[in-house]
Amino acid sequence: MDILTELSANASMGLAVALQPANILYCFIGVFLGTLLGVIPGIGTLAAMTLLFPFTFQLEPTSGLIMLAGIYYGTNYGGTIAAILLNVPGTPGASVTCLDGYPMAKQGRAGVALLMTAVPSFVGASFGIILLMVFAPVISENALRFGPAEYFSLMVLGLVAACTISSGSAAKGLAMVVLGIAFGLVGSDIYTGTQRFTFGVPVLTDGIELVALAMGLFGLPEVIASVRGAKDVKLTQKRVTLKSMIPTRDDIRRSLAPMLRASGIGSFFGTLPGTGGLIASFMSYSVEKRVSKDPSRFGKGAIEGVVAPETANNAADMTAFIPTLTLGIPGSTQMAIMLGIFIIHGITPGPQILTQHPELVWGLIMSFWLGNILLLVLNIPLIGLWVRMLSIPYSLLYPGIVVFICAGVYSISNSVADVIVMVFFGALGYLMRYLNFPAAPLILGFVLGPMIEEHFRRAMLYSRGDPATFIQSPISGVILAISAVLVIWTIVNAFRSHRQRRALNEGINQV
Amino acid sequence: MKVLDRRSFVGGILLLATGIGFAAFSYFNYRLGTLAQMGPGMVPMGVGMVLVLVSAPIVLGSFTVSEGDRPSFDVRPALTIILSAIVFAMAISFGFLPAVALTALVASLADDTFDALKTAINVMVLTAVAVVVFVVLLRLPIPLIRW
Known part of the structure; x- marks a missing residue:
């Protein structure tokens, strides 16, 4: 009972904040712009968040974060629309939706597919929000006892897990994390004020600007890669009427169980570092295929194949907030950006955030619900607008994206130097893309780097220079041991299982 | 092998x-x-x-694995897009209008479907949108043109 009363008190406090007219407006703007950018291929969640960040900067923190979170989960809806109508995932998380969504569109059932992604998305998100509301206070309370040694170990585990669990070469991911930490060290040393790696450039004294780095690493290379790819746009259905959205009784019957299963799977993977929406949607898709009585329907427009990944995706998006808010440790790149933006607004996520800024946190969480309702209500009538967006040739769109990237980075502090920093990371990002090195771990390392250094040095200061402090604390010791096992496993794998990995990749491609 | x-x-x-x-x-x-x-x-x-x-x-x-497929290096888009961002950095000292217009123009050259009329119209529309968004809505403290 106690938990329930606390929960409802928190919920009503959050609702009071989220339902302020200004916050409703910013939530609406957030999900609207998020969907808009999500529809455009070549702009993923990350690019959308960094691109629109300057717009939230001048708002007060709560409104700004509500809008930004709206952009974050709004892009998923947009990405799904592109996936179904174009067979081009607007966001990586939507790539699994292509498998059955596009065949459905080709059969003239695009309307049903769109509705049956919107409703399950809402169900999945609601499931994730409830878990977030229940677990955030519990974890925060326990984490209050953590000292610098525990934090250091947790961050190490977060980073290691992020690059070993995610797809692709784990060794490369690990190297990118460390490179990111190195970039994070640029700027004034927190303890002595010494300028490190700034080379006399004034704009670097506060460190490399997060938005400039992210826009460079993700924005520019993404545009460069899509210029060639997205040339001929073929829409399956020019018009999607409201009537065409009505699902058959059979569609509904088939969707209920997958929705529930995918909510659970998605919520679980969302909390794990380095997995996020893509892995969650992939896992729930393969689970549905396995439990299905007739697996051969998958890939040919099975409704479960659309419902399951979308539910999981959105549940994962919500539960990803649990470690980010309560521990200050982001599990995904999107959450790393979110964390960075919290910090820019002067709020440090961690166990204290719930006691220090309860209205902000609960307001933000309740706004997720508002945002998801808005997405559901808005996207059904607005579908025509998104379809029209999709038919704009990419050759007219991408110059605009470049302009917005440049002007957005410039507008953060009206500095040309930030634009130059962005150009540097743009070139680096394209080189990395060409050499097949992942960019996402670099961002995670970059955001966590300064915090890792701070906790490491503080722990060493407390222990008078004895590194055994990280093992003597049982919590920290266990966490480090897990990290060490993951690293060793990674290094062994780098030498060995290339063949296995390729088999796995082929498996992924086949589903 | x-x-x-x-x-x-x-x-x-x-x-x-x-x-x-x-x-x-x-x-x-x-x-x-x-x-x-x-x-x-x-x-x-x-x-x-x-x-x-x-x-x-x-x-x-890298010595013990077989080589995967090699992606093509998109020289033209890569150089053009990066150049257009550099153009923005250089032109912004002359004001927001020339920076946005020149960046959009240079970026438009990244794909090979260049059409002078379409590009001209697109650059004008983009410049107008950018001015509305950044100068009118965001109140970016930067003059439109500065000599």
């Missing part, structure tokens, strides 16, 4: 060199301090050394 995966090899070597350079630069330029009282150079040097440690397996591993 065992072939060299060139992309992993080159990337790994670059990372190795970065790690060595980073550690050496920290060692020579910043005070290391002691383990209990760390100076500004200790952690950067450590990070540089860890970078060497984690990129070594990439270089070694």
Whole structure:
């Protein structure tokens, strides 16, 4: 009972904040712009968040974060629309939706597919929000006892897990994390004020600007890669009427169980570092295929194949907030950006955030619900607008994206130097893309780097220079041991299982 | 058959060199301090050394795997898009209008479906949108034109 009363008190406090007219407006703007950018291929969640960040900067923190979170989960809806109508995932998380969504569109059932992604998305998100509301206070309370040694170990585990669990070469991911930490060290040393790696450039004294780095690493290379790819746009259905959205009784019957299963799977993977929406949607898709009585329907427009990944995706998006808010440790790149933006607004996520800024946190969480309702209500009538967006040739769109990237980075502090920093990371990002090195771990390392250094040095200061402090604390010791096992496993794998990995990749491609 | 995966090899070597350079630069330029009282150079040097440690397996591993398909290097889009961002950095000192218009124009050259009329109209529309968004809505304190 106690938990329930606390929960409802928190919920009503959050609702009071989220339902302020200004916050409703910013939530609406957030999900609207998020969907808009999500529809455009070549702009993923990350690019959308960094691109629109300057717009939230001048708002007060709560409104700004509500809008930004709206952009974050709004892009998923947009990405799904592109996936179904174009067979081009607007966001990586939507790539699994292509498998059955596009065949459905080709059969003239695009309307049903769109509705049956919107409703399950809402169900999945609601499931994730409830878990977030229940677990955030519990974890925060326990984490209050953590000292610098525990934090250091947790961050190490977060980073290691992020690059070993995610797809692709784990060794490369690990190297990118460390490179990111190195970039994070640029700027004034927190303890002595010494300028490190700034080379006399004034704009670097506060460190490399997060938005400039992210826009460079993700924005520019993404545009460069899509210029060639997205040339001929073929829409399956020019018009999607409201009537065409009505699902058959059979569609509904088939969707209920997958929705529930995918909510659970998605919520679980969302909390794990380095997995996020893509892995969650992939896992729930393969689970549905396995439990299905007739697996051969998958890939040919099975409704479960659309419902399951979308539910999981959105549940994962919500539960990803649990470690980010309560521990200050982001599990995904999107959450790393979110964390960075919290910090820019002067709020440090961690166990204290719930006691220090309860209205902000609960307001933000309740706004997720508002945002998801808005997405559901808005996207059904607005579908025509998104379809029209999709038919704009990419050759007219991408110059605009470049302009917005440049002007957005410039507008953060009206500095040309930030634009130059962005150009540097743009070139680096394209080189990395060409050499097949992942960019996402670099961002995670970059955001966590300064915090890792701070906790490491503080722990060493407390222990008078004895590194055994990280093992003597049982919590920290266990966490480090897990990290060490993951690293060793990674290094062994780098030498060995290339063949296995390729088999796995082929498996992924086949589903 | 065992072939060299060139992309992993080159990337790994670059990372190795970065790690060595980073550690050496920290060692020579910043005070290391002691383990209990760390100076500004200790952690950067450590990070540089860890970078060497984690990129070594990439270089070694690149000898034992078979090469995957090699993606094409999109020279034209890559150079044009990066150039257009540099153009923005240079032109912004003449004001927002020329910066936005020139960036949009240069970026439009990235694909080979160049159409003078379409591009001209697109550049004008984009400039107008950018002005409305950044100058009118965001109130960016930058003159439209400055000589």
